[in-house]
Amino acid sequence: MRSFRRVAALAIAASALTPFVAAHPAAAQTERAGKPLYKDASQPVEARVDDLIARMTLEEKVQQLQALWLNKGLVQDAKGEFDPVKASASFPNGLGMISRPYDRRGVAAGQTTAAGANAGDVNRSPEETARYVYAAQKWAMEKTRLGIPMLMHEESLHGLVAPGATSFPQSIGLASSWNPKLVESIFSMAAREARARGANLVLAPVVDVARDPRWGRIEETYGEDPYLVTQMGLAAIRGFQGTTLPLKPDKVFITLKHMTGHGQPENGTNVGPASLGERTLREDFFPPFEQAVKTLPVMSVMASYNEIDGIPSHANKWLLTDVLRGEWGFQGAVVSDYFAIRELISRHHMFKDPKDAAQRALDVGVDVETPDGEAYTHLVELVKEGRLSQGEIDNAVRRVLRMKFQGGLFENPYPEVKLAAARTNTPEAIALSRQAARESIVLLKNAQGLLPLDAKGIKRMAVIGTHAKDTPIGGYSDLPNHVVSVLEGMQAEGKGKFAVDYAEGIRITDHREWSKDEVKQVPAAVNDQLRAQALETAKNADVVVLVLGGNEAVSREAWADNHLGDSETLDLPGPQDQLAKELIALGKPVVVILLNGRPYAVNYLAEKAPALIEGWYLGEQTGNAIADVVFGRYNPGGKLPVSVARNVGQLPIYYNKKPSARRGYLFGDTSPLYPFGYGLSYTSFDIAAPRLAAPTIGIADKASVEVDVTNTGKVAGDEVVQLYVHDDEASVTRPVIELKRFERVTLKPGEKKTVRFTLAPDDLALWNSQMRHMVEPGTFTISSGPDSATLKSTTLTVR
Numbered sequence: 001m002r003s004f005r006r007v008a009a010l011a012i013a014a015s016a017l018t019p020f021v022a023a024h025p026a027a028a029q030t031e032r033a034g035k036p037l038y039k040d041a042s043q044p045v046e047a048r049v050d051d052l053i054a055r056m057t058l059e060e061k062v063q064q065l066q067a068l069w070l071n072k073g074l075v076q077d078a079k080g081e082f083d084p085v086k087a088s089a090s091f092p093n094g095l096g097m098i099s100r101p102y103d104r105r106g107v108a109a110g111q112t113t114a115a116g117a118n119a120g121d122v123n124r125s126p127e128e129t130a131r132y133v134y135a136a137q138k139w140a141m142e143k144t145r146l147g148i149p150m151l152m153h154e155e156s157l158h159g160l161v162a163p164g165a166t167s168f169p170q171s172i173g174l175a176s177s178w179n180p181k182l183v184e185s186i187f188s189m190a191a192r193e194a195r196a197r198g199a200n201l202v203l204a205p206v207v208d209v210a211r212d213p214r215w216g217r218i219e220e221t222y223g224e225d226p227y228l229v230t231q232m233g234l235a236a237i238r239g240f241q242g243t244t245l246p247l248k249p250d251k252v253f254i255t256l257k258h259m260t261g262h263g264q265p266e267n268g269t270n271v272g273p274a275s276l277g278e279r280t281l282r283e284d285f286f287p288p289f290e291q292a293v294k295t296l297p298v299m300s301v302m303a304s305y306n307e308i309d310g311i312p313s314h315a316n317k318w319l320l321t322d323v324l325r326g327e328w329g330f331q332g333a334v335v336s337d338y339f340a341i342r343e344l345i346s347r348h349h350m351f352k353d354p355k356d357a358a359q360r361a362l363d364v365g366v367d368v369e370t371p372d373g374e375a376y377t378h379l380v381e382l383v384k385e386g387r388l389s390q391g392e393i394d395n396a397v398r399r400v401l402r403m404k405f406q407g408g409l410f411e412n413p414y415p416e417v418k419l420a421a422a423r424t425n426t427p428e429a430i431a432l433s434r435q436a437a438r439e440s441i442v443l444l445k446n447a448q449g450l451l452p453l454d455a456k457g458i459k460r461m462a463v464i465g466t467h468a469k470d471t472p473i474g475g476y477s478d479l480p481n482h483v484v485s486v487l488e489g490m491q492a493e494g495k496g497k498f499a500v501d502y503a504e505g506i507r508i509t510d511h512r513e514w515s516k517d518e519v520k521q522v523p524a525a526v527n528d529q530l531r532a533q534a535l536e537t538a539k540n541a542d543v544v545v546l547v548l549g550g551n552e553a554v555s556r557e558a559w560a561d562n563h564l565g566d567s568e569t570l571d572l573p574g575p576q577d578q579l580a581k582e583l584i585a586l587g588k589p590v591v592v593i594l595l596n597g598r599p600y601a602v603n604y605l606a607e608k609a610p611a612l613i614e615g616w617y618l619g620e621q622t623g624n625a626i627a628d629v630v631f632g633r634y635n636p637g638g639k640l641p642v643s644v645a646r647n648v649g650q651l652p653i654y655y656n657k658k659p660s661a662r663r664g665y666l667f668g669d670t671s672p673l674y675p676f677g678y679g680l681s682y683t684s685f686d687i688a689a690p691r692l693a694a695p696t697i698g699i700a701d702k703a704s705v706e707v708d709v710t711n712t713g714k715v716a717g718d719e720v721v722q723l724y725v726h727d728d729e730a731s732v733t734r735p736v737i738e739l740k741r742f743e744r745v746t747l748k749p750g751e752k753k754t755v756r757f758t759l760a761p762d763d764l765a766l767w768n769s770q771m772r773h774m775v776e777p778g779t780f781t782i783s784s785g786p787d788s789a790t791l792k793s794t795t796l797t798v799r
Contacts, residue, residue: 038410039147045405049398055146058390059093061397062380064148065362066373069099072106075136080107080124082135084143094144096400097151098136099371101198102129102162102478121515123163123478126197130420133198137413149404149413153255153370156202156240157220157476158619159186159433160193164421164481166429166620170474170597171206171232173440173616175222175641176679178720179744180235186436187239189429191252196423198415200407201253201300205236207288208258208304211654213645214268216556216565219474219597219617221263223641224654224676226287227739233288237296245297245406253403256292258304258337259313259324260285264652269566270558271305271347279732279767281308284656290328299332299403303366305340305347312348314340320365333367333399338559341366341375354378359387367396425481430621437618437625439718442638443680445605445612450589452632452682453543458498462538463487464505464583465547467512467595472551474597474617475514482620486547486593489623493631501541505534506548508574514552517563521574531579535586543589545630548576548605549596549615556597570601570648577604584608593626599644606673614640632682637718637744639679639787643672655788656735677722677739677787683713683749687721689792690784696797699775703759703796707784711747719786720744721755726781728795731768737788764798 037043038052053061068075074090077083087095103123124132133152141147155161159168168174168186177183187205194202209229210221222232233256240254247253261274261281276285292298303313303320313319314336324330344350344357351357358375359382369376382388404410443451463469468486487502494500506527510520538544554573556565571577581604584590591611594602595618605612613636618625628634645653646669655676662670686709693704709721723741727734741757759782765775777798785791 041411045402048405049401052146052148052401053394053397056397057093058380058383058393060146061393062376063091063093063373064096064397064400065368065379065393066095066376067097067099067153067368067370068095068373069105069371071372072098074106076106080104082132082139084135084139087136087139088143094140094146094148095150096368097153097370100154101133101136101152102154125163126420126424127417129162129197130415130417134414134417137198141413148401149409151201151400151404152199153201153203154194154197154199155476156187156190156194156204157206158474159190160197160199161476161478162197163478164424165193165478166190166425166433167473167477167480167483168433168436168619169440170219170617170619171222172219172597172641173618174436175228175232176442176614176616176638177436177439177744178228178639178641178742179439180231182436182439183232183235184239185432187236189432191240192250193424193429194252195250196415196420199252200247200409200413201255202240203255203257203302204240205233205254206257207233207292208260208263209285209288210263210642211652212264212268213570213598213642214567214648214651215263215265215270216558216567216598217270218263218599218642219555220476220557224643225641225656225739226284228641228742230288230291233292234296237292237298241297243296247407249408253299253407255300255302255335256289256298257302259289259301259319260304261308261313262304262306265306268651274306274308276308278771282767282771286323289324293324293328293330298330299406300335301330301332302335302337303340305337305343307348312344312350314366315344315348315350315360315364317364325365331399331402333396333403334365335368336361336366336370338371339374341369355382358382362388362392362396367399433619434621434624434628437621438628438634438636440616440618440638441625441629441636442614442640442678443629443636444614444674444678445609446680446682447610450611451591451630453591453630455493455497455631458494458542460499460501460541461490461494462541462544463490463500463502463547464534464538464544464579466504466507467549467551468545468547468593469502469504470512471622472512472549472595472617473619473622475552475556477514477552480620484621484623486545486623486626489627490545492624493627501537503534503537504530505546506530506574506576506579508551508576509553512551512553514556516553517560519553524575527575531575531582534579535582538583538586538588541588543591544583545591545593546580546583547593547595548572548580549594549600550598552597567598568648570598570645572600572602580605580609584610591630595622599640599642601645601647601673603646603673635682635715635717637679637681637720639677639720640674641676643676644674646673656738658733659736660733675787675789677720678789679720679787681713681717681719683711683715683717685717685719685747685786686710686712687719687785687792690723690782690794692782692794692796695795696799699777699798700761702761703782705741705757705759705782707755707757708752709745709747709755710752711749714749716746716748718744718746722785722787723757724783724785724788724791725759725763726783727764727766727776728779728781730766730776730778732766734766737783737791739788
């Protein structure tokens with residue numbers, strides 16, 4: 001009976017081709033040549049999609065909407081090699097996607113069933129991954145009835161997540177560069193490394209606007225401002241995917257995530273409700289997604305875990321269909337976040353079983369379930385029961401197939417196995433990682449010009465801090481070939497010039513593994529002893545380099561109830577302030593380096609540390625980049641992509657507040673410790689007030705703005721010219737200022753440059769009380785400066 005049903009289904013699919021072929025002469029010619037139209041690369045993509053869908057059974061279609069991860073054992077042998085015989089037995093109707101082919105899920109027992117990674121896993125090398133993907137694609141192309149290739153997705157938040165891949169600064173660090181061209185270069189390199197191993201889709205970039213530093217995933221974002229996040233996100237997409245389709249051989253499709261509201265969760269805890277109104281969504285959280293979808297050929301968007309106004313994103317038709325597809329014209333596929341359809345049951349308590357959750361998710365616009373087919377295994381039943389239509393399935397499949405055709409996968413889905421290792425972590429990639437790290441560093445304080453240090457004046461340096469030696473690089477990382485520590489960087493600097501002593505000083509946690517569930521604080525007695533040893537080491541030094549901050553265990557994605565990563569405090573974890581106080585009390589020059597994922601409230605360091613550097617997580621070239629900056633080979637020019645709070649009680653502290661916000665505290669301060677856009681240099685700059693080409697324009701006109709910037713110091717350096725706008729009088733309340741343009745420029749001593757910006761009507765528009773996007777006549781304050789708190793202004797009139 002089972003085989004009869006399959007034959008009948010195939011007959012129905014074949015009969016469906018007859019009118020299609022008759023209506024398309026090119027299709028008929030291809031068919032007469034003995035080649036299905038969908039396999040003819042000369043045919044239009046939509047024609048190929050139509051042809052293939054017409055040939056597919058319902059079961060084959062549904063398989064295209066599912067991925068495979070935890071259950072990879074169904075297609076692997078005991079050693080983890082891809083097994084085509086097992087694959088055919090387990091998936092006779094093909095398979096749409098394999099999740100993270102680089103990892104060894106399905107090999108060992110006892111692996112986590114949550115969304116993250118397994119602590120201690122040793123994953124596949126470049127060549128092993130490429131060989132695995134090659135075998136899997138060969139099975140899909142040659143051993144399934146229709147020969148449909150698979151999507152192979154990997155993570156690539158700040159470089160490909162895989163052993164030996166190049167590690168770049170974490171996203172929040174890259175945002176501190178304020179350099180979209182740099183970001184584009186980085187992700188072009190990451191795409192090359194991903195494609196070399198066989199990946200054709202990455203789950204990046206994250207374009208969540210992050211407005212709560214308690215949230216452990218803030219490090220994965222480009223900060224708190226919609227415009228900055230948009231520009232960095234667009235740059236990442238251009239790097240990964242390019243600007244046109246079909247996909248080039250060294251590019252990968254991106255997945256825009258997480259749509260949306262994810263970055264301002266209730267309580268600051270991951271996946272918490274986003275208590276946001278429609279206007280806030282449209283003004284602050286939609287722009288990065290909307291601009292990406294409208295301006296670049298984005299083919300994949302991931303829905304977010306959280307709910308908005310009682311509706312989780314994976315159950316939100318207004319969000320995924322009305323807005324994303326209807327208003328913005330998105331033509332690609334919406335993919336679920338890992339286990340998010342399951343969480344409609346387990347976390348949101350909306351449905352009693354996976355079948356009901358699957359119906360809702362597909363109906364609202366979620367096309368693909370990741371990381372495994374779980375709820376979507378019920379789609380065939382739902383169609384047969386009349387709860388979903390064939391048309392709904394076809395629409396979802398169409399979006400997936402469109403991506404595969406645009407990716408050229410039907411022609412060549414195979415990696416070049418022998419070249420995978422050679423295309424990974426090349427000298428060019430390593431040099432780019434170092435430059436990215438240098439540009440991401442933010443100088444927060446430099447009292448009395450302590451920096452840059454002069455090696456000639458140093459006989460002995462003390463390097464203090466557990467993470468001066470054991471370097472954190474942030475979440476969504478595997479093991480790079482080598483990570484240069486701050487200690488290594490200082491030792492290389494001192495070779496033949498000065499001695500370098502090391503003391504651990506502080507141990508924050510019992511480990512720093514991002515993927516390990518349990519995290520324990522180090523006993524006070526242990527840190528008391530380490531601190532005493534560090535003080536003795538520092539007493540013999542001429543200068544102290546103190547590395548403080550966090551690590552991947554104290555700030556991370558909280559992907560399960562037993563794997564937490566958010567924080568109730570913004571204080572430095574452990575007795576780090578105490579260590580700093582006792583070292584600074586010695587009266588020696590102390591340079592404090594912060595390596596961390598979230599912005600900490602470093603009040604004591606801001607007041608007392610002679611020099612303070614925010615490094616975030618700087619990737620595999622951490623130590624070299626820090627040495628370049630500390631010893632003046634590179635003049636820091638990074639700027640903060642977030643406002644830094646004085647304490648957790650100030651939250652939210654984002655700069656683009658409304659006029660009625662932050663009246664004041666009875667015994668406190670509502671201003672940030674460091675404002676958005678802040679960052680110092682070893683030189684000084686003067687940024688003039690903006691000049692308008694025309695002081696008055698029409699509501700449909702553009703405004704041309706010029707800003708002069710001059711290096712008034714004695715060394716060359718970078719400055720970021722920032723342009724802000726305020727609508728002086730409007731029918732709805734508007735932020736006090738909003739970033740609308742920026743440019744990072746390099747100037748020699750005494751050099752002056754005129755930076756030119758153009759403001760479009762959209763930059764002056766608002767969402768009015770009827771939720772119409774429009775420019776209202778009136779005056780606008782146009783401001784320029786080095787950060788959001790140091791501005792010079794002029795007035796633009798719009799009639």
